[in-house]
Amino acid sequence: DAKTTQPTSMDCAEGRAANLPCNHSTISGNEYVYWYRQIHSQGPQYIIHGLKNNETNEMASLIITEDRKSSTLILPHATLRDTAVYYCIVRVALGGAGSYQLTFGKGTKLSVIP
């Protein structure tokens, strides 16, 4: 069963904010939301993760709804190099019951357009 649902593809104009949505309506209380991206054939690259509070780092911001059933990854000023497949993943915290591997879905193919 897919734990997350993402749009198949999105376009974003260069320099504008890219907002990538993710639904995770069955998320458990001890599961984190992780975002990775994969540029062309490179290995997946970690972006950000969170539990229930909004998070920001040098790459992006993560907004998690109060009920935790959905989240949005925000790239504030998208560049051409941000063109990639973005994966939203839910995963149990270490020490919780369950497996610690990342379960990748199909992700969202983001195309940043000049």
Added chain:
Amino acid sequence: GAGVSQSPRYKVTKRGQDVALRCDPISGHVSLYWYRQALGQGPEFLTYFNYEAQQDKSGLPNDRFSAERPEGSISTLTIQRTEQRDSAMYRCASSLAGVEETQYFGPGTRLLVL
């Protein structure tokens, strides 16, 4: 600092041959994961280790696949009697053990079975 490295980067083999894929994790990382990625799909979990102990091998597709990490550092994924359907990108990731385990991926080994 060095990231996760994998070798070889490309491997072409004939059906029926055995192959060994190597992963060198980030120094000090306790956990090591193997994933397989088909073209156009997200990575799929194969197995993972904490130190030298194999914690979960539920993703290994059949008994031709095995993995080891004898000294808790370098890991080898072995595929015996390769078949054409084994052709894929094999990716390794490592992480520090902790409450929030961020996995860092290597560049992958592209396996082609003729």
